[in-house]
Amino acid sequence: MDITVRGAGIFGLSVAWACLERGARVRVIDPNGVGGGASGGIVGALAPHVPENWNEKKEFQFQSLIGAEAFWNNVAPWAGVETSYARTGRVQPLADDRAVELAQARAKSAEALWRGEAEWRVVTAEALAGPLPESPTGLYVHDTLTARMFPRQACKALAAAIVARGGELALAGEDVGQTVWATGVHDLLQLSEHFGKPVGNAVKGQGALLAYDMREGPQIFANTVHMVPHWNGTVAIGSTSEREFTEAGSTDAQLDVVLEKAYAAVPALRGAKVVERWAGLRPRAKSRAPMLGRHPLYEGAFIANGGFKIGFGMAVKVSEVMASLVLDGVDTVPAEFTPEASL
Numbered sequence: 452m453d454i455t456v457r458g459a460g461i462f463g464l465s466v467a468w469a470c471l472e473r474g475a476r477v478r479v480i481d482p483n484g485v486g487g488g489a490s491g492g493i494v495g496a497l498a499p500h501v502p503e504n505w506n507e508k509k510e511f512q513f514q515s516l517i518g519a520e521a522f523w524n525n526v527a528p529w530a531g532v533e534t535s536y537a538r539t540g541r542v543q544p545l546a547d548d549r550a551v552e553l554a555q556a557r558a559k560s561a562e563a564l565w566r567g568e569a570e571w572r573v574v575t576a577e578a579l580a581g582p583l584p585e586s587p588t589g590l591y592v593h594d595t596l597t598a599r600m601f602p603r604q605a606c607k608a609l610a611a612a613i614v615a616r617g618g619e620l621a622l623a624g625e626d627v628g629q630t631v632w633a634t635g636v637h638d639l640l641q642l643s644e645h646f647g648k649p650v651g652n653a654v655k656g657q658g659a660l661l662a663y664d665m666r667e668g669p670q671i672f673a674n675t676v677h678m679v680p681h682w683n684g685t686v687a688i689g690s691t692s693e694r695e696f697t698e699a700g701s702t703d704a705q706l707d708v709v710l711e712k713a714y715a716a717v718p719a720l721r722g723a724k725v726v727e728r729w730a731g732l733r734p735r736a737k738s739r740a741p742m743l744g745r746h747p748l749y750e751g752a753f754i755a756n757g758g759f760k761i762g763f764g765m766a767v768k769v770s771e772v773m774a775s776l777v778l779d780g781v782d783t784v785p786a787e788f789t790p791e792a793s794l
Contacts, residue, residue: 453628463633581668658689
């Protein structure tokens with residue numbers, strides 16, 4: 452079967468790869484090139500929801516995060532370049548006794564909900580590596596499910612693997628066979644215009660990249676900021692979440708605030724050189740979940756959209772369910788993830 456994927460962000464590339472692995476002939480088309488939108492960013496915090504109040508969305512994300520190591524290990528030899536993926540865990544300081552009590556309760560629920568495949572632990576600084584934020588209680592949450600990824604590098608690797616395995620990448624072309632639309636903000640805005648109501652929107656995010664080598668340490672989430680050590684000796688700091696903005700691709704003083712929060716949390720970062728400031732638009736569906744299934748506008752076509760802040764963390768499971776739907780007609784998309792949930 453021939454598959455055309457419109458969009459070379461993480462959802463489009465992951466779906467293309469999954470279809471290619473199952474024997475389909477695949478072509479990915481994007482006029483902006485690989486990672487030309489939100490997937491060309493720098494932060495890449497693949498962090499789970501807290502292990503409580505479990506639901507279908509949290510289970511979907513859990514399965515995706517657990518499956519990510521095998522997915523990227525399979526991509527790596529075909530790509531011939533660094534994927535940037537590593538399951539390095541995440542650290543969060545605990546501010547007070549109530550936070551400690553809650554974290555300990557979540558540690559117990561994680562034992563059941565994460566089924567022994569990852570841990571949510573309450574630990575002291577001695578159990579952790581690298582520079583750490585100060586913790587008023589001296590205690591931290593350390594989860595072993597969180598992973599990191601340099602988004603644009605991951606897209607580069609996945610695109611290279613697709614070509615190496617016989618797929619095609621193009622800036623333009625005609626649709627052949629089944630079409631999957633994974634065009635992010637463009638498609639959400641088109642759907643909103645067509646239906647005359649908000650179906651999804653663009654949310655601007657700003658982040659920065661520091662020249663500071665923490666690659667052996669875990670991610671840090673402190674002071675509402677993600678600090679993500681990457682494989683190349685940089686640390687990503689982010690991000691803002693802006694519903695209103697005037698310039699999509701520019702950074703401003705809001706990023707300076709985020710950086711100052713990071714410096715306050717981890718003083719070792721303060722003298723590090725800022726090697727890049729990045730801004731982009733992330734696609735957020737009205738349901739706040741990924742939008743997966745049959746396309747509401749194009750008969751016979753499919754949609755994979757709405758990654759927002761969790762696109763890279765969800766991509767592995769998204770590719771699996773979309774490949775089953777497109778190639779086999781087997782629909783395992785959670786009800787909350789269907790286009791109808793946002794219409």
